[in-house]
Amino acid sequence: MFITTSWEIFLIEGLEKIHLLTQNPLPDGNLKKQLTHINREVYRLESGDYRIIYTLQRPYISLLALRRRRENTYDEDFQNEYLGGYSPELDLSAQVDKYYSESAQLPPARALPAAIPKELLINLLIPAQYHAALMALDNEDDLLDCPVVPDDYKLKLHTHLFEKPLYQVFHEQDYLLPEEADSLLRYKEGELLAFLLKLSPEQEKYVTWGLTSSGPTLLKGGPGTGKSTIALHRACALIREFRRRGHEHFRLLFTTYTNTLVRTYEQLLEQLLGSDVRFVEVRTVDQLASDLLKSIQQRPEIIEPDALDTLLLEAMQRASYAGSGSQQQAQRRFIEKMNFDYLLQEINRVIIAGQVSTLEEYLNAPRPGRHMPLSELQRRAIWSVHQKLEQLLAPTHKATWHHLRARAEQALATGKITARYEAVIVDEAQDLDPSVLRLLTRLCATPRGLFITADANQSIYGSHFSWTSIHRDLEFRGRSGTLSANYRSTREIGEAAQSYLQTGILDSEPAERRYTHNGPLPIVRKVYNEQDETQLLATFLTTAKRACRLGIGSCAILCPSEKAGRSLAKSLARYQIEAAFMSGQYLDLESPCVKILTLNAAKGLEFPIVALAGFHGVNKYMRQPAYDTEVERQEALSLERRLLFVGMTRAMRALLVVVPADSSSPLLSNFDSHYWNIDRA
Numbered sequence: 001m002f003i004t005t006s007w008e009i010f011l012i013e014g015l016e017k018i019h020l021l022t023q024n025p026l027p028d029g030n031l032k033k034q035l036t037h038i039n040r041e042v043y044r045l046e047s048g049d050y051r052i053i054y055t056l057q058r059p060y061i062s063l064l065a066l067r068r069r070r071e072n073t074y075d076e077d078f079q080n081e082y083l084g085g086y087s088p089e090l091d092l093s094a095q096v097d098k099y100y101s102e103s104a105q106l107p108p109a110r111a112l113p114a115a116i117p118k119e120l121l122i123n124l125l126i127p128a129q130y131h132a133a134l135m136a137l138d139n140e141d142d143l144l145d146c147p148v149v150p151d152d153y154k155l156k157l158h159t160h161l162f163e164k165p166l167y168q169v170f171h172e173q174d175y176l177l178p179e180e181a182d183s184l185l186r187y188k189e190g191e192l193l194a195f196l197l198k199l200s201p202e203q204e205k206y207v208t209w210g211l212t213s214s215g216p217t218l219l220k221g222g223p224g225t226g227k228s229t230i231a232l233h234r235a236c237a238l239i240r241e242f243r244r245r246g247h248e249h250f251r252l253l254f255t256t257y258t259n260t261l262v263r264t265y266e267q268l269l270e271q272l273l274g275s276d277v278r279f280v281e282v283r284t285v286d287q288l289a290s291d292l293l294k295s296i297q298q299r300p301e302i303i304e305p306d307a308l309d310t311l312l313l314e315a316m317q318r319a320s321y322a323g324s325g326s327q328q329q330a331q332r333r334f335i336e337k338m339n340f341d342y343l344l345q346e347i348n349r350v351i352i353a354g355q356v357s358t359l360e361e362y363l364n365a366p367r368p369g370r371h372m373p374l375s376e377l378q379r380r381a382i383w384s385v386h387q388k389l390e391q392l393l394a395p396t397h398k399a400t401w402h403h404l405r406a407r408a409e410q411a412l413a414t415g416k417i418t419a420r421y422e423a424v425i426v427d428e429a430q431d432l433d434p435s436v437l438r439l440l441t442r443l444c445a446t447p448r449g450l451f452i453t454a455d456a457n458q459s460i461y462g463s464h465f466s467w468t469s470i471h472r473d474l475e476f477r478g479r480s481g482t483l484s485a486n487y488r489s490t491r492e493i494g495e496a497a498q499s500y501l502q503t504g505i506l507d508s509e510p511a512e513r514r515y516t517h518n519g520p521l522p523i524v525r526k527v528y529n530e531q532d533e534t535q536l537l538a539t540f541l542t543t544a545k546r547a548c549r550l551g552i553g554s555c556a557i558l559c560p561s562e563k564a565g566r567s568l569a570k571s572l573a574r575y576q577i578e579a580a581f582m583s584g585q586y587l588d589l590e591s592p593c594v595k596i597l598t599l600n601a602a603k604g605l606e607f608p609i610v611a612l613a614g615f616h617g618v619n620k621y622m623r624q625p626a627y628d629t630e631v632e633r634q635e636a637l638s639l640e641r642r643l644l645f646v647g648m649t650r651a652m653r654a655l656l657v658v659v660p661a662d663s664s665s666p667l668l669s670n671f672d673s674h675y676w677n678i679d680r681a
Contacts, residue, residue, distance in 0.1 A: 224488025
């Protein structure tokens, strides 16, 4: 519908009504009425020629829709509006299959209902510099993908050209009403409406929870529960607390696992803190360890993976084994038969990351996340290889990242480094080496300044551990909480990902899962070659972004390698779909194109529409992993399954998993049809 000047009248006269809502949102039988014949949570407020539809969940009021009132319109107008979440009529998989199977052409774009008049753009308060670009458009795709117009204006125009049904609005993100109702006046004058995405009551309590206690705080939760958002607000709360205590000079450290998130979190903190952002350093743990060692002139060069593999092979061949002749022979045979990757992981994650310094310590060391049992003789053999590898590394003056982290912690423990922060916030701690957790604990001036978020089931490195075994200060008794509501993904995506994860689960502690959104079942489809895969991806991305009323920039493809990602970007160009492979270090979330990332680089990110693809030619996704024992095989599968789980849970509204038809790997099979829309062909 086209909005006339009565909208401006509403903006002015509606201030009184909005103020009325903030004072008392309950029905009064006159202007405010509960629409019990639809849904007991839905209310309407009369405001001149309009009806404001809203929900009430104390202390929040959530605006659902604005409807033009007509003289012959009564509340029953809303009776036919589906309010139960995702509409069964919007079958995304059927649309994808239709265009993928019938033609190599993409589904046609929907034409605009009419040419866009300048008067409409003026009434919608869209700045004049965008008018020419918008008035030249003639279809929905061009509108949603228009690169020169900000998303806020595109979506505002789209809503009025293709009015959004109330059933879709009802389950979208809730927004907190601004403290000052006159922000509507600023909106009338063309400024961005000051609605902020709220923290739920469940999330709010953890922002300040344990803030003045004597020990650290641990916050657990599954994907999409808002752990990182709470961590950002925790920084604000800490600064307020330091100020309350009279401190003027202090430093806070906010750590994240990937380079991708550093700039994103810096920008968010700038918005939250303003000039106080100067008190917070946002770093990856590897940046932190490198800079700490650099401060004492110890910055070894990181060895390339291929070079490390070569040295490990040499160490396996040249290692000296202790014991009798038969014992030495048994150790040598064990090392020859042991899977190469498993041996490297044992050395890196158990010995180096665990800061195990003697054979006696290794013989008794716990091996968290490692399921293959090792006898004393087998541990002695691995220790011999480790010692030889260290000897071969020494003359190169190179080290692994595991070495670097452990050395930084040791330098801090021995007093060579004296740096300290008044508070340390650790986001996604489940992926950190034990040495890094010790490092971060030591960097914090007091245990109560430590705030940690974690989700064991998102760990892609198998770092399941006992906190107090890492450092005595990591005692969370009485200061550990668990989030249960998923604000990112739909119920269908969340439950499908959980069903996929079951064989790779680390944290088996029962946990309630709640969701705020519904949507279509995620899709699994088989393809026979890379050309079919590209066609399927092009169809899915195009169809899903239209169904979600978003531009192509809302889409992401997650793949196993950079090579696969660059190939997909090149192939999608043949369908006039702009896509770019982006490494974690150079991710541009604002780019109006499909973002293609590796699965590892996507951790901590989220996208409305996600496809997992590019598995052709990658051994572990094409056939059974070549491990010598079933225990090794299951451990490897568990690790990879968690990586794919992380990828699946990046999706907010639509998800596709593309499976090579000739794959025999259990990683890409056995999807439960109760949770996944599976191709029956």
